Amino acid sequence: MGIKKQKPTNKSIKIVSGMLAASLFAMPVLLLNGVPTSAVSQSATTTVNVTIDPVISITASPNIEMDITPTTSGQFRTANGNVVISTNNVKGYTTYITSSTTETSLKQPAAAGVSAVIPTVSSSGTTISGNGWGWSNNATQFNPVKATGVTDNSAVFSRTTAATPTGDNKTLTIGASATTSVPSGTYSNTLLLTAVTNN
Secondary structure (H helix, E strand, O other): OOOOOOOOOOHHHHHHHHHHHHHHHHHHHHHHHHOOOOOOOOOOOOOOOOOOOOOEEEEEOOOOOOOOOOEOOOEEEEEEEEEEEEEOOOOOEEEEEEEOOOOOOEEOOHHHOOOOEEOEOOOOEOOOOOOEEEEEOOOOOEEOOOOOOOOOHHHEEEEOOOOEEEEEEEEEEEEEEEEOOOOOOOOEOOEEEEEEEOO
């Protein structure tokens, strides 16, 4: 009885070929997964604006005292006070000086029963004679005291065109004159200093 020869088989080749095919199909997937995709971005901007508001402050000597020994023609005396104005306003400030009321004369308290007054001067001058009083920002020219609410040039005490953050020191000089016709006593008026930032 003759020995049968086995026919060569291709099964092992098919298996290898199948594994090779699977590997080839998987390679594109691995390659795609290994490469990072491009990031998407977008930008925005914001502007920060900080506004510094103008501020202003003013201080003044609480009292200005003066003693006058009157004469028949009038004895003229002066006394000083201090005014300090501070502002961060780049255009500076304007300060007005007026009486704190519509009364512009120096008067004794009503309880004193004295009707006599020392009136404000009617015009500016370097001295005051007779009975009168006024204010000065240079100790040279004495000006009439205006009623409260006046804000024209006649009431300007000081003015700047730049900021004064460390304080602008000014001297307020009061001049007054009295004759022997004025009864003795203390005559008073309250001055109002108003500081305003310039526009």
